[in-house]
Structures are given as C-alpha cells and as structure tokens.
Amino acid sequence: MRFAHDTEPALRAAVRLVNSAEEPDTMTTLAQLREFYRDEGYTGRAPRGADELAAVRDLRPRLRALLTADRDRAAELVNEVFAEVATQPRLVRHDDLDWHLHVVEDDSPLPVRVLVETATAMVDLIRADEFSRLSLCAADDCTGVVLDLTRNRSKIFCSPACSNGAAVAAYRERRRRAD
Numbered sequence: 001m002r003f004a005h006d007t008e009p010a011l012r013a014a015v016r017l018v019n020s021a022e023e024p025d026t027m028t029t030l031a032q033l034r035e036f037y038r039d040e041g042y043t044g045r046a047p048r049g050a051d052e053l054a055a056v057r058d059l060r061p062r063l064r065a066l067l068t069a070d071r072d073r074a075a076e077l078v079n080e081v082f083a084e085v086a087t088q089p090r091l092v093r094h095d096d097l098d099w100h101l102h103v104v105e106d107d108s109p110l111p112v113r114v115l116v117e118t119a120t121a122m123v124d125l126i127r128a129d130e131f132s133r134l135s136l137c138a139a140d141d142c143t144g145v146v147l148d149l150t151r152n153r154s155k156i157f158c159s160p161a162c163s164n165g166a167a168v169a170a171y172r173e174r175r176r177r178a179d
C-alpha cells in the first residue's frame, strides 16, 4: 500500500504535535512552534504570536482523538472537520514537490492547516483501511501515539527514548531472573 505522498508527512507532523503533549511538554514556546513548522516542511504563512501557539496547543487533544479513533469514529471526526472549516482543495506543485493537494489557503493560520491536513491524511488511511499504522506506545509510562510506516510493521514505541527505556527494563528483568 502506498499512500499519497503528502499523507505521510501530514500524519508524521500530527503525531509529533500530539506527542509533544507528553511530559515534559515540548510545545510551550513560539520558538518550539517555529521549529515544528520548519522541521515538518510547512510552507505558507509562518506561525506568529501567542494566540497561534495557544491554538496549536488546544488542537492537540482533538488531533489525538482523531489519530486514536477506530475507523468508523475517525470517519465521523473527519467529516466534522470538513463541515467546520471552509476548504478550497486544489492541486499545486511547488519547490521540489510534485502535484499534491492543498486544502485550505496557504495563508490560513497554522492550527487550521494542521487540522485540515490531518483530516485529509486520515481520508487516505480510512479509504485504505490501514488503521494498524497507528497505535499507542508500548512503553509502560507513555501514552504517545506511534505512526508505523515500516514495511514489516515493527514499530511499537513513539520515540527512541521509549524504546531505549524498554530495552533497559528488559535487560534488568533478565539480569534479575538470572540472579
């Protein structure tokens, strides 16, 4: 299964944003929001001001609900987004990106774009019935979301920190049993 090439970056950005709410919160300053914008390859209007940061932070629970819903519930949530936001879908080609869909105006505030782009990416996931790509982190003390785009579906931790932590815990457990 291959998703549209803008689906994966949109899901990756949404998962990163949702997981930024894990302790310690890593989306608390405008500098962190600008870093997110830059790293995730957004174009168009850059984030500005405390209001936009607050709106992005407030968006996280909604994105989390969308990314962790089952397929039928996700379809409802996606429809709510499309009913709420005035979309203007059009195909564009810019920088070194081939034809892809822009769904809202490029000068829309970042939280609006993130919400709509996540919903659009979920359309792809729903149509393809690929919900096993999204899960919750396997680490005991973590509620992070895991996006698994690997061929053999081997990803179970949300971050290197969680997979390293689990490796250390498993090692200790083996040592304890060996004693």
Ligand SMILES: [Zn+2]
Pocket: 043, 092, 094, 097, 100, 102
């Ligand atoms: Zn684009």
Ligand SMILES: [Zn+2]
Pocket: 137, 138, 139, 142, 143, 144, 157, 158, 159, 162
């Ligand atoms: Zn984790």
